Amino acid sequence: MASEVLPPRPGPLSSGGVRAGDPVRAQAASRLAAFDPHPLGAMAQASSTPLPPPPSSTPPLKPASDPRTHDGNTVATQPPKHLLIFDFDETIINENSDDSVLRALPGKQLPESIRQTYREGFYNEYMQRVLKYMGDQGVKMADFKAVYENIPLSPGMRDLFQFLSKQQDHFEIILMSDANMFGIECALKAAGAYSLFRKIFSNPSSFDKRGYFTLGPYHSHNCPRCPSNMCKRKILTEYLAERAQEGTRFERVFYVGDGANDFCPSVAMKSTDVAFPRRGYPMHRLILEMEKSQPGKYQAAVVPWDSALEVCSCLQEALKKKY
Ligand SMILES: [Mg+2]
Ligand SMILES: [Zn+2]
Structure with a gap:
């Protein structure tokens, strides 16, 4: 188990004072590029289980669900819905927002004394110190807001949002992120995408009396794989249970992410569901590792992406199959 426990987000430090996230990811990316024979978004290989077909022909849909209201009456006019889950950092936006905010610092970077306080598995606490x-350096709400509003979206993400805004009958969209509520809301509003999301799950954040930006843990959990403040699998499991209680069962679950903490919930997905790991990032690497070490355990179809347009075309195909 210990070998599977990975930090949920790129660690802020590595030896030599270089931030660890990027080198780790770059290594993973180059490793994957070296043996991935499907450079244009086909399924992950290295699995002995039958692989689902490429995005242009997504796995067959399950029979239509039976959408019911709270009182159990069938609602004939309600089309079957899919649940679409997004991560935020390095998925919707093309950066890790906890790094991006450092641009608001007068010197644009953290002193070594702060960076050295990072401990694996305790990223949330580390960010509280950051x-x-x-705040001590005088960075105010408006400064943070300006940074969040200007973080670039990932390639193709704007087009994917455009597509989704026209398909709101078919997708219920939620966001799960280990960043923070304030930053996510700023970024999504600036991108005009805020209203797409039915619910956002992230760490609570606010500005205290001094005007300091403060952060807390999202919840507590027992998952050995995830950092102490958030397990996205727990969030997803609870959300599905809550929606089922309310009469909504999803035809399929789609998950767009990049991090190790996106891998955890995606292991719980079924064979009719689709995981969209950003190609070469930790989620993708962990999926490939599991497909190799425990064939058949990872059930969801896997569609790696470099551009969210690849996610978009897969979702388009999924809708065509049905209607
Ligand atoms: Mg991420
Ligand atoms: Zn977990």
Whole structure:
């Protein structure tokens, strides 16, 4: 188990004072590029289980669900819905927003004394210290807001949002992120995408009396794989249970992510569901590792992406199959 426990987000430090996230990811990316024979978005290989077909022909849909209201009456006019889940950092936006905010610092970077306080599995606590330091340096709400509003979206993400805004009958969209509510809301509103999301799950954040940006843990959990403040599998499991209680069962679950903490919930997905790991990032690497070490355990179809347009075309195909 220990070998599977990975930090949920790129660690802020590595030896030599270089931030660890990027080198780790770059290594993973180059490793994957070296043996991935499907450069244009086909399924992940290295699995002995039958692989689902490529995005242009997504796995067959299950029979239509039986959507019912709270009182059990069938609603004939309601089309079957899919649940579409997004991660935020390095998925919707093309950066890790916890790094992006450092641009608001007068010197644009953290002192070594703060960076050295990072401990694996305790990223949330580390960010609390970073934000306290930023407050000490006079960084205010408007500064944070300006940064969040200007973080670039990932390639193709704007087009994917455009597509989704026209398909709101078919997708219920939620966001699960280990960033923070304030930053996510700023970024999504600036991108005009905020209203697409039925619910956002992230760490609570606010500005205290001094004007300091403060952060808390999302919840507690028992998952050995995830950092102490958030397990997205727990969030997803609870959400599906809550929606089922309310009469909504989803035809399929689609998950767009990049991180190790996106891998955890995606292991719980079924064979009719689709995981969209960003190609070469930790989620993708962990899926490939599991397909190799425990064939058949990872059930969801896997569609790696470099551009969200690849996600978009897969979702388009999924809708065509049905209607
Ligand atoms: Mg991420
Ligand atoms: Zn977990």
